[in-house]
Amino acid sequence: MTTHILVLHGPNLNLLGTREPAIYGQTTLAQIDTSLKEMASQAGVKLTTFQSNHEGALVDCIQSAAADGVTHVVINAGAYTHTSVAIRDALSALAKPVFEVHLSNVYKREPFRHHSYLSDIAQAVIAGLGAEGYRAAVRSILQQPA
Ligand code: DQA
Numbered sequence: 001m002t003t004h005i006l007v008l009h010g011p012n013l014n015l016l017g018t019r020e021p022a023i024y025g026q027t028t029l030a031q032i033d034t035s036l037k038e039m040a041s042q043a044g045v046k047l048t049t050f051q052s053n054h055e056g057a058l059v060d061c062i063q064s065a066a067a068d069g070v071t072h073v074v075i076n077a078g079a080y081t082h083t084s085v086a087i088r089d090a091l092s093a094l095a096k097p098v099f100e101v102h103l104s105n106v107y108k109r110e111p112f113r114h115h116s117y118l119s120d121i122a123q124a125v126i127a128g129l130g131a132e133g134y135r136a137a138v139r140s141i142l143q144q145p146a
Pocket of ligand 1: 011012077078079080081101102103104105113
């Protein structure tokens, strides 16, 4: 199977660079996506990205992923991490390895950020490394056979 990584970004991540930079850093979403696409292209692997502020749009994208040949999902679901059974169920139905990423260390923050609907179905959880967390997830996938 040819590796195809889907990188999903949830609500408010389109604001990266200006959104609470002390927490989320100064790197923009476009810079993150470009850097991940460069990593994948150097490895000869397909990588697509999608950001939405809408839960249903993220669910639709996850549902389409099987037909699109997606083999791995890297997801920062933003606030939906802590609320969305629908995104969890869509990822469970897809049944591909999930890498959950958070820019901030959610466990150092408010208690409502400590629960994730995704962590127990994820292969790995990376939190607190900033934009490097996405790169760590992609690097790990590139080291695994599809
Ligand atoms: C986040 C953490 C979430 O709690 C928050 O709602 C986000 C971003 C992170 O990347 O640190 O939007 O997922």
